[in-house]
Amino acid sequence: MSIQKGPTTSGSPATATSVVERLRARIGVDGPPISARVEAGHVKRFVEAVGDPNPRWSKEAPPTFLVALAPVSLHLAEAEEYGKGWLNGGNRFEYLAPVLIGDRITATGRVADVYEKSGSTGNLLFIIFETDYVNQRGELVARLRGTAIRR
Amino acid sequence: MNVKVGQELPELVKHPTTRQLVQYAGAQGDFYEIHYDQAYARSVALPDVILHGLLKAAFLGQLITDWLGESGTLRTFEVSYRGIDMPGHPYRCRGRVTRVDGEQVDLEVWGEDDAGKQTTSGSATVQLGS
Numbered sequence: 001m002s003i004q005k006g007p008t009t010s011g012s013p014a015t016a017t018s019v020v021e022r023l024r025a026r027i028g029v030d031g032p033p034i035s036a037r038v039e040a041g042h043v044k045r046f047v048e049a050v051g052d053p054n055p056r057w058s059k060e061a062p063p064t065f066l067v068a069l070a071p072v073s074l075h076l077a078e079a080e081e082y083g084k085g086w087l088n089g090g091n092r093f094e095y096l097a098p099v100l101i102g103d104r105i106t107a108t109g110r111v112a113d114v115y116e117k118s119g120s121t122g123n124l125l126f127i128i129f130e131t132d133y134v135n136q137r138g139e140l141v142a143r144l145r146g147t148a149i150r151r
Numbered sequence: 152m153n154v155k156v157g158q159e160l161p162e163l164v165k166h167p168t169t170r171q172l173v174q175y176a177g178a179q180g181d182f183y184e185i186h187y188d189q190a191y192a193r194s195v196a197l198p199d200v201i202l203h204g205l206l207k208a209a210f211l212g213q214l215i216t217d218w219l220g221e222s223g224t225l226r227t228f229e230v231s232y233r234g235i236d237m238p239g240h241p242y243r244c245r246g247r248v249t250r251v252d253g254e255q256v257d258l259e260v261w262g263e264d265d266a267g268k269q270t271t272s273g274s275a276t277v278q279l280g281s
Contacts, residue, residue, distance in 0.1 A: 063212035085195035088204035
C-alpha cells in the first residue's frame, strides 16, 4: 500500500498560522451595516422560546434580543479552515438606551481581536467580535462584545 | 427597593428541551447544527446537542429583569460560557448582589447544571430608579 503525501492538512502549524494572519488583517474593519425593525411578533417568538413571560416585553426588547436582530458575528469563511467547530466563549452587553418595539436598529459589526491559545485538547482560535447598535434617531443604544472560539 | 451586598436573587430554574432549542434557533436565527442535530453534534466531539450560549444568557437576563421589576435599568451584562449544557437537564440560574454604590448595584450571576457545576458565570450592573 502506498501512501501519497498530500497537501498540508488543516490544523497543521503552517495553515493555522496563515489563517490567524488572514483573520488578523480584518481587525477593526466594519462589516456592512444591517438594519432591522424591532417587530412585536419577533420579540414575542423570542421571549416564548426563552420562556420569559414578563409583560414588559410587549413594549420593550428583553436584554439579549439584539442578537436576534442581526447576526452576532461576521461570516468568516477562512476561520472555518481552523479546527472542527465553533464554540461561544462569552458575551458582554452594554446598554445605553432602551430598545422599544417599533425601533429601527442598525447593527454594525467588526472583528476586534484574533488570537490563538493552547488548550488541554489542542490549540484554540479566539475571535472577538464587536457590534454597535444605533436606533432610528442615531442614538447608540447598545454595544455587544462576543468571543467566538474555533476548536 | 432595599438592596444589600450579599443578598441573593430569587433563583430561576429552567427545564430546556430539544424543542425549546429548535424554537430558540428559529427566534434568534442561529441554525448551527450542534443545537438540534445529534449526529452532527457527535461528529464534532460533543456528547449530545447543547444549549446555545446565548439562550443561557437570555435565562440569566430573565433572572435579573424578574428581580429588578420596574425598579431599575440594566446597564451592563456579561456572561462566560465555561461548560456545556444539554436539554433534558434542569438549568439553575442564580445571582447575588456584590456591590452597592448609591443607585448603582453590581451583581454576580451564574448558571448551574444538575450536578451543581457552574457552567455559565457572569456579572451585571444595574441602575436603580427609573
